[in-house]
Amino acid sequence: MQLVVGRVGRAHGIKGEVTVEVRTDEPELRLGPGAVLATEPAQAGPLRIETGRVHSGRLLLRFEGVRDRTGAEALRNVLLIAEVDPEELPEDPEEFYDHQLMDLDVVLADGTEVGRITEISHLPSQDLFIVERPDGSEVMIPFVEEIVTEIDLEEQRAVIDPPPGLIDDRAEIASGRDADPAASDPAADNTGEVTGEDGVTGRDGG
DSSP states (O other), X not given: OEEEEEEEEEEETTTTEEEEEEOOSOHHHHSSTTOEEEEXXXXXXXXXXEEEEEETTEEEEEETTOOSHHHHHTTTTOEEEEEOOTTOOOSSTTEEEHHHHTTOEEEEXXXXXXXXXXXEEEOSSOEEEEEEOTTSOEEEEEOXXXXXXXXXXXXXXXXXXXXXXXXXXXXXXXXXXXXXGXXXXXXXXXXXXXXXXXXXXXXXXX
């Protein structure tokens, strides 16, 4: 499975280094020297990372064969794509790749069906499951320990214990997701993990 792990930014200096916008929670694993990455557009790659370092809080990479500023500038805005084993799990047991959570059935502790995860939204404060209800409506479920009590990948289900108002008729549906979730989300003041586009979703324990 291919996941976006970074985007090439500006050239840095004159020897082929580029700044990289990191889109992974595991940069040491995905963007380390020796890693070979596919690209979007495809004709820009594949790219093998030769060196990497952090400078002023930014990741700088040099790719094999790129030796000057002109070559580095030619890669600007190229997406970097890593090949990930679909069975691989993040090191933190409270984190999951997005593709592992998509399409899970969402149920209450007593087995009552709530819906199916169709999308995962990564916000600065926390992650949200977008869940499609049986009637076609959508509800946002904060991925925090107090609400999502269990993720069972073998049974392909997520068990939730929602507070009053989260999934009943007063719940905010996804059509209003552009609104500030803190205004209606009872768990919005919990701090979650900022995640990258490689799709690592972390559950906040509060």
